[in-house]
Amino acid sequence: MSETPIVQVRHLQKQFGAGCPHCLDKESVYLEKNYCTSCGTVHAVRDVSFDLYPGEVLGIVGESGSGKSTMLQGLYFDGDMTAGEVYINQPGLAGHNVLTLSSQQKRYIRNNVYGMVYQNPVHGLKMNFSSIGNIAEKMIAAGNRHVGSMEKRGEELLKNVHIPLRRRKEEPQNFSGGMQQRVQIAKALSNNPPILFLDEVTTGLDLSVQASVLDLIKQIQRELQISMVVVSHDLAVIRMLADRSIVMLNGEIIENGLTDQILEDPQHEYTQQLVYSLL
């Protein structure tokens, strides 16, 4: 099938620390999981490559500390990556490793091409701004200056994520965790990004709220055909949302495939542990 990925990630790498000759080798005895006992460097993301296709939901699973958030934040330019390439197939961007673009160009991508929902709402929202103000902020960053249309769009988005309109002026700090996540989703969607990153959107929410957030994501995907990377350590979430998934361990991809295949016929020893521990 000759299909062009909307995002191509190649050999992405992120280390906290300078590294040393001992930890260059992935099999080094000095490495305890992702941590080098010789120099103290954390190898949070190691040689990660994958493709994201238009309109698909790609799941990323892995235990705590496996590098999922670091990788997502790297794609979103929240932190500089140590090495690697990222290509986005969008007008004006094709063929450029976006990691090497100027900060102004990166800001353009963040504001117009990407949407991000952080694991911790504190990172995605100004907790003491009104909810609608949080949404408007992103639209202003993308160049929108028309107050009336932003307000209308903001209200429409809040309605879509089931936040009662009478609460639009309220600050997210007064909201429950589930509502904060839904405001984050509304904000991330505000300028119709073709690519959306979701980091543990349902973690810590109670079950019925989880279900409504999952419904919402599924609906967004069906109706807007947005390409999404969904990070979760909850296999049930991944099963529900993603057709294809990637399993990460110690900063590396150890397995990828169709989500049902990963769950029913896991190949890697670690994936088997992860899956069987649920049965």
Next chain:
Amino acid sequence: MSILEVNGLGKAFTIHHLNKTIPAVDEIQFSINAGEFLGIMGKSGSGKSTILKSIYRTYLPDAGQIMYDSNQFGNIDLIQASEREIIFLRKNEIGYVSQFLNVMPRTTCRELVQNALLEMGETRETARIEAEKALTHFEMDSSLWNSYPNTFSGGEKLRLNIAMATVKKPRLLLLDEPTASLDQQSKWKVREIIEKLKEQGTTLVGIFHDIEFMEGLCDKVFDMKTNEMSVSLEGVTHEG
């Protein structure tokens, strides 16, 4: 003209922490023509589900070929096909039904069937109309259309399952003991449904426990015990 040809299919499961390999199937060989119903017979644990799940690629086979004649891709080996190709085929050409209903929670019966159509790129209006047709066709009481299926009876769940799979008009439908938990009456209803699908030209590969049920329904039988295909149920026993 065969639509599906399985050649030398082999699959074993390696369980790392037990340091163990479980052989499931070996050297499986059969083929089906478009519009036929192939029944797979064999005792529990003989590898029937493994064959169906290998065709659907829920399992990754270790050996052989599964040649499928696709509308979209022409002749394609389902073992070698890319994940994106398999996803396309699952959305548009190949369906799978088991006795388990595995769906998004808090989604109504009607929405589930509609979503299956929206996934294929149908418009909202077409999806609504086709979903209602399918639910009516499979005799789902309209009072259930707006309810969540977690409260449904086994038979209702199964009919919904079949409606979701068949509303897409799959060319190839895999049935893994869908009737396993049903009473006699519901079973015969499923048989009627299968007959309807056959009339529509759907190719079917099915596993059913009881021979009586398969009689007159399947065109060919693959016997796990002898690893051979025959054209009648005679001589095939379940106890093996």
